[in-house]
Amino acid sequence: MVLITVVVPSYNGENYIAKCLGSLISQTHSTHDYEVIIINNNSTDNTVEIVEKFIKNYPHMKLINEPHQGISFVRNRGYIEAQGDYVAYIDDDCVADINWIKIIHQSIYDVTPQPLVIGGKILPYYNTIPPKWFSNELETF
Numbered sequence: 001m002v003l004i005t006v007v008v009p010s011y012n013g014e015n016y017i018a019k020c021l022g023s024l025i026s027q028t029h030s031t032h033d034y035e036v037i038i039i040n041n042n043s044t045d046n047t048v049e050i051v052e053k054f055i056k057n058y059p060h061m062k063l064i065n066e067p068h069q070g071i072s073f074v075r076n077r078g079y080i081e082a083q084g085d086y087v088a089y090i091d092d093d094c095v096a097d098i099n100w101i102k103i104i105h106q107s108i109y110d111v112t113p114q115p116l117v118i119g120g121k122i123l124p125y126y127n128t129i130p131p132k133w134f135s136n137e138l139e140t141f
Contacts, residue, residue, distance in 0.1 A: 004034040007078030013092035014045040029101040036061040039074045
């Protein structure tokens, strides 16, 4: 039985989704405890082709198409499709820490009372150099 479902919404994410999915297959935690559902939201680029390459090699991943445009539709569809007892959301332009699933798993069992919601620190990464006036502290509030 799957404990955690990771939902990855994507719309035209060809430039960064491989990095996100790469971080999800590199987790230190066993893939028996989690599944990854990528929700394609009408992408017109090569997002689907990139995701299909991952799915071919990683059976705990699957792709779902959501025709209604918008992040609310996508996240709700991910929740509906989830087989896990808990749902973790990560955007397609984010990279999960190598211990992300492990820490979520530990939090579920080690925290009393058992949590209904788990959150965590998010640190930015950039594809380009941010403007001089922008600081990581602004991103992490």
